[in-house]
Amino acid sequence: MDIRTVGIVGAGQMGNGIAHVFALAGFEVLMNDISEDALNNAVALVDRNLERQVSRGKVTPEDKAAAMARIRTTTKLHELGPSDLIIEAATERETVKQAIFEDLLPHIQPHTILTSNTSSISITRLASRTDRPEKFMGFHFMNPVPVMQLVELIRGIATDEPTYKALHAVVEKLGKTAASAEDFPAFIVNRILMPMINEAVYTLYEGVGSVKSIDESMKLGANHPMGPLELADFIGLDTCLAIMNVLHDGLADTKYRPCPLLTKYVEAGWLGRKTQRGFYDYRGETPVPTR
Numbered sequence: 001m002d003i004r005t006v007g008i009v010g011a012g013q014m015g016n017g018i019a020h021v022f023a024l025a026g027f028e029v030l031m032n033d034i035s036e037d038a039l040n041n042a043v044a045l046v047d048r049n050l051e052r053q054v055s056r057g058k059v060t061p062e063d064k065a066a067a068m069a070r071i072r073t074t075t076k077l078h079e080l081g082p083s084d085l086i087i088e089a090a091t092e093r094e095t096v097k098q099a100i101f102e103d104l105l106p107h108i109q110p111h112t113i114l115t116s117n118t119s120s121i122s123i124t125r126l127a128s129r130t131d132r133p134e135k136f137m138g139f140h141f142m143n144p145v146p147v148m149q150l151v152e153l154i155r156g157i158a159t160d161e162p163t164y165k166a167l168h169a170v171v172e173k174l175g176k177t178a179a180s181a182e183d184f185p186a187f188i189v190n191r192i193l194m195p196m197i198n199e200a201v202y203t204l205y206e207g208v209g210s211v212k213s214i215d216e217s218m219k220l221g222a223n224h225p226m227g228p229l230e231l232a233d234f235i236g237l238d239t240c241l242a243i244m245n246v247l248h249d250g251l252a253d254t255k256y257r258p259c260p261l262l263t264k265y266v267e268a269g270w271l272g273r274k275t276q277r278g279f280y281d282y283r284g285e286t287p288v289p290t291r
């Protein structure tokens with residue numbers, strides 16, 4: 001099927017990146033959020049990130065202008081109704097996502113494909129609450145979307161082949177690489193990545209190392225481009241905790257128990273870069289460990 005128009009729900013760090021790559025690849029994008037400020041920030045961020053690509057010679061000024069002209073925003077969810085493809089990229093909470101799909105259903109087209117950018121939540125369960133589980137998939141982009149090459153494609157138990165093929169073709173049009181994952185908690189990337197981040201938080205909690213020594217050890221000792229605590233701040237500690245809870249509940253194995261220190265940081269509102277404080281404090285010139 002021919003996908004030309006894309007509705008994006010949630011204009012946070014993932015939503016703006018998804019809007020960026022779709023608009024640059026020639027899709028018409030309509031972005032929705034409950035917050036007008038989030039929408040304005042997202043458009044400003046796309047503009048800034050595209051400008052950086054122009055200054056590096058990766059995008060022409062004409063392509064940037066055309067991409068920006070393809071992005072529209074709305075706080076009214078029902079305006080996404082005519083879209084060929086809808087990508088839900090709102091907060092990682094199942095009730096939030098379910099409510100979004102429920103509110104969308106009366107307004108979408110018979111051919112509309114519904115997807116979620118969830119990092120961990122069951123695609124089969126989200127799909128079962130809609131009128132089209134066969135046209136529903138997990139569409140998991142990586143952060144930052146314009147930079148990261150991979151997109152995980154997750155079929156729910158009822159997803160049909162034309163839907164999978166249509167999304168695979170979209171990934172190719174974006175110039176990215178698709179990896180297929182089965183519908184298990186947190187799929188492939190976060191099933192492996194998040195327990196490592198959680199273990200890094202336990203390492204801090206138990207006093208095995210400081211924030212700096214844990215991150216430096218993994219950067220210099222395991223050749224990771226970012227330390228695990230720095231990466232947790234980048235992802236968002238609320239998102240990390242939500243994913244660990246899905247792993248813990250979904251796989252019923254104590255090895256996925258979220259570290260109490262991660263829970264405490266989220267309770268403090270220290271969610272990482274997006275709130276200026278997480279394992280690092282970003283309010284000064286250079287990030288310093290918060291504690």
Ligand SMILES: NC(=O)c1ccc[n+]([C@@H]2O[C@H](COP(=O)([O-])OP(=O)(O)OC[C@H]3O[C@@H](n4cnc5c(N)ncnc54)[C@H](O)[C@@H]3O)[C@@H](O)[C@H]2O)c1
Nearest residue numbers: 010011012013014033034038089090091092118119143235
């Ligand atoms: N942060 C990452 O590294 C990462 C990577 C891959 C996937 N994801 C997934 O992407 C999704 C979004 O994550 P994020 O990091 O962009 O979160 P975020 O906190 O940066 O943004 C979430 C946005 O959703 C909006 N929102 C909340 N409820 C809404 C509703 N009912 N309708 C419309 N908008 C609503 C919020 O206002 C906010 O702007 C989550 O499912 C997350 O698991 C995140």
